[in-house]
Amino acid sequence: MHPFHEIARKVVEMTEGHIFVAHNARFDYSFLREEFARLGYTFTRKQLCTLRLSRQAFPGFSSYGLDNLCFTLGINNQARHRALGDALATTELLSQILSQEDNYTRAEDIINLGIREALLPANLSLEKIHALPDACGVYYFHNTEGDVIYVGKSINIQKRIAEHFADKTEKARKLQQMVHEVSYEVTGSELVALLLESHEIKRLRPTINRAQRQRLFPYVVHTWINGGGYQCFGVHQATAGSRQKLEILADYPKISNARNHLLAMQARFELCSHLLTASSNGSGPCFHYHLKQCSGACIGQEKPTSYNERAQQAAEALRTRFDNSFFVIDRGREEGEWAVVLVEEGLYQGYGFWEGSIQVTQIDELRDVIRPLPGNAETNRLIYRFLEGKNPQVKVIPLS
Numbered sequence: 001m002h003p004f005h006e007i008a009r010k011v012v013e014m015t016e017g018h019i020f021v022a023h024n025a026r027f028d029y030s031f032l033r034e035e036f037a038r039l040g041y042t043f044t045r046k047q048l049c050t051l052r053l054s055r056q057a058f059p060g061f062s063s064y065g066l067d068n069l070c071f072t073l074g075i076n077n078q079a080r081h082r083a084l085g086d087a088l089a090t091t092e093l094l095s096q097i098l099s100q101e102d103n104y105t106r107a108e109d110i111i112n113l114g115i116r117e118a119l120l121p122a123n124l125s126l127e128k129i130h131a132l133p134d135a136c137g138v139y140y141f142h143n144t145e146g147d148v149i150y151v152g153k154s155i156n157i158q159k160r161i162a163e164h165f166a167d168k169t170e171k172a173r174k175l176q177q178m179v180h181e182v183s184y185e186v187t188g189s190e191l192v193a194l195l196l197e198s199h200e201i202k203r204l205r206p207t208i209n210r211a212q213r214q215r216l217f218p219y220v221v222h223t224w225i226n227g228g229g230y231q232c233f234g235v236h237q238a239t240a241g242s243r244q245k246l247e248i249l250a251d252y253p254k255i256s257n258a259r260n261h262l263l264a265m266q267a268r269f270e271l272c273s274h275l276l277t278a279s280s281n282g283s284g285p286c287f288h289y290h291l292k293q294c295s296g297a298c299i300g301q302e303k304p305t306s307y308n309e310r311a312q313q314a315a316e317a318l319r320t321r322f323d324n325s326f327f328v329i330d331r332g333r334e335e336g337e338w339a340v341v342l343v344e345e346g347l348y349q350g351y352g353f354w355e356g357s358i359q360v361t362q363i364d365e366l367r368d369v370i371r372p373l374p375g376n377a378e379t380n381r382l383i384y385r386f387l388e389g390k391n392p393q394v395k396v397i398p399l400s
Contacts, residue, residue, distance in 0.1 A: 026047075058072075136190055139160070150175065151204060151209060187333065191394075219252045220235070222246040231304075275311075
């Protein structure tokens with residue numbers, strides 16, 4: 001058996017101008033690209049996945065594994081799960097699929113990532129799109145002057161960028177006309193990609209991005225217990241001084257955002273409108289009491305203990321400030337690496353990457369790898385939502 005570096009040149013010459021075909025091509029292709037990367041060479045070929053193509057060509061099969069397809073289609077594979085046997089079986093599978101004329105179009109669509117080459121920007125080619133990583137991270141679209149005009153994130157950079165140029169939306173049309181070059185940063189962690197995208201949009205303010213451009217969050221929703229023992233909520237334009245005195249639940253760029261979010265919580269948890277302002281509960285029944293959307297906390301009909309149970313649920317739903325400090329540990333950019341996100345003093349502080357195993361005793365060392373970045377209500381919300389999801393590889397390590 002020859003070392004890979006001895007046959008690498010021959011592989012390049014044999015595959016030049018051809019299409020890489022495999023059953024689950026993404027998996028097999030990644031090994032080939034990795035071996036070339038070890039040699040300092042970027043290996044790029046168009047790809048065709050017979051697994052994806054089979055699903056389109058033979059709808060309704062119970063399984064699209066190579067073994068099941070061979071059995072169902074009568075393909076003889078005498079060396080199952082061996083490189084040559086599976087390669088020959090895949091060749092026969094592709095031949096049977098392409099024997100139906102309609103499947104040529106399906107195959108071309110997979111090879112071209114759903115892109116019509118005529119819609120690609122002049123400086124981009126399908127080869128450049130295929131060279132992009134099918135990994136999680138943040139990507140940047142640059143114009144002819146090199147300025148960043150759009151920032152996005154995806155768990156599959158290559159697939160998402162291809163979708164931009166396959167879409168027929170107004171935004172896609174702008175990108176097709178304005179994009180000259182693409183760059184990217186692989187993060188591995190989806191949480192880091194979300195946080196980095198938010199930061200880069202605020203830092204670069206790309207012309208095509210509309211969301212996440214706000215840099216300041218001066219308005220807050222805060223909570224307190226009034227003289228009658230009821231939990232109240234209010235919207236306030238906070239200063240540095242007042243922030244120290246208020247129990248802040250969430251920060252907002254506009255007062256309308258804060259009010260609308262609070263009103264949504266009022267409807268969801270049937271809160272009393274008199275207790276959503278600084279007014280006391282002694283001014284008669286609130287408007288929502290007459291609509292039977294308030295149980296009467298405004299007139300003492302509902303006792304504080306009962307009302308405050310729902311109010312506390314609303315507070316938790318509103319909350320974007322953390323009460324404790326911790327690290328979030330997620331998958332990194334490659335095997336054996338971990339992404340590390342720091343939350344401290346109620347806010348996101350930045351992220352970094354750590355190689356090897358992680359022990360609770362390494363808190364100070366973990367802090368050293370953190371790249372400091374500004375935290376805000378938006379980054380806190382991103383972390384909250386991510387931690388609420390089902391991410392079995394994610395760990396939370398408290399700092400205390």
